[in-house]
Amino acid sequence: MTRGMTIRNLSVFSLVVMVFTMLFGVNTVSAESGQAFSISPPVVELKANRGDEANITIKLTNLSSGPLSIAVETNDFGAKNETGEPNIIFDDSGKDSIYTLKDWVVIPNDFTIQSKETRSVTFPITIPANAEPGGHYGVIRFTGTTAGGDSQQVALSASIGSLVLLQVNGTITTSASIEDFYTANADFSKNSFFESSPLQVVSRIKNTGNVHIKPTGTVEITDMFGKKISTIRMNGDPNDEKNRPGSILPQSIRRFNSELKDMQLFGRYTATMKLTYGDGKTLEKSTEVWVVPYRQILIVLAVLAILAVGLVFGLKRYNAYIIKKAHSPKQ
Secondary structure: OOHHHHHHHHHHHHHHHHHHHHHOOOOOEEEEOOOEEEEEOOEEEEEEOOOOEEEEEEEEEEOOOOOEEEEEEEEEEEEOOOOOOEEEEOOOOOOOOOOOOHHHEOOOOOEEEOOOOEEEEEEEEEOOOOOOOEEEEEEEEEEEEEOOOOHHHHHOOEEEEEEEEEEEOOOOOOOEEEEEEEEEOOOOOEOOEEOOOOEEEEEEEEEOOOOOEOOEEEEEEEEOOOOEEEEEEEOOOOOOOOOOOOOEOOOOEEEEEEEEOOOOOOEEEEEEEEEEEOOOEEEEEEEEEEEOOHHHHHHHHHHHHHHHHHHHHHHHHHHHHHHHHHHOOOO
16 A cells, blocks of 8 residues: 555545544534644534525634645535444435435635635535425535645645535424433443443434434433432533534434443432433433442451351350360369
């Protein structure tokens, strides 16, 4: 494999990591690989009607010490797995999908931004009159290279992008189901019996509608007597800028998890999840978990058993000594 191919693969990998980060609500994005620039916002959400033209504006800042030539490209994307990692479609295989967006975005010719310059670029999005109502998903990708650079500099180009989550108005179906809700080990494998905290509380939510959703809420932990001992967030908090809820794309499943930690637990507990999404729709489910520090209990029992055996043995020795002393001839 050549150096240029290796660096190009790294660039594509960086893009995937970048978009994955954006899906989790990060507010700033930057790329650094010799040529550096940032974009804002990393995620754009908008609604439009069939036949309309919507405009989005993205701000680019050249962070490098020299001018950059910026090329723009659009791609569709979908859900890759249950962690929220996107599947960026680098070819035309997604054009026939009802969720496509790439060909609706009008992209400009290549342009140059000077060192430390910030420029706002507006992208018209033309929604076809026969567009499918619901969600359409794409990424506007920017590649920066040193103006007039050689082939090696082009191979070192940085590529980042803004996600576009567009809802075409019409017959919108907002619905979701709970595929699973359980307690788990650190590797998310199911487990309902623990020695102690921490433990993971995991939900798998399926979006059964035709537009992206952001189910968010809490998990309430109660003990065997019904007393609430803890409340933890599930999938972010709409009121926390640093912890925004993540999206679930249509017809995909996403896994969310929260951690219950730093608590002294013993006995049976019930975890009850309550999530809201859309226009006040709810998802609710409960699961039970046992927390028993059995190793500590076994150690205590073993120590007590040893002490009991020692006491019995000591008493027998003492009784034998008393009897022997009683039968000894007096001097």
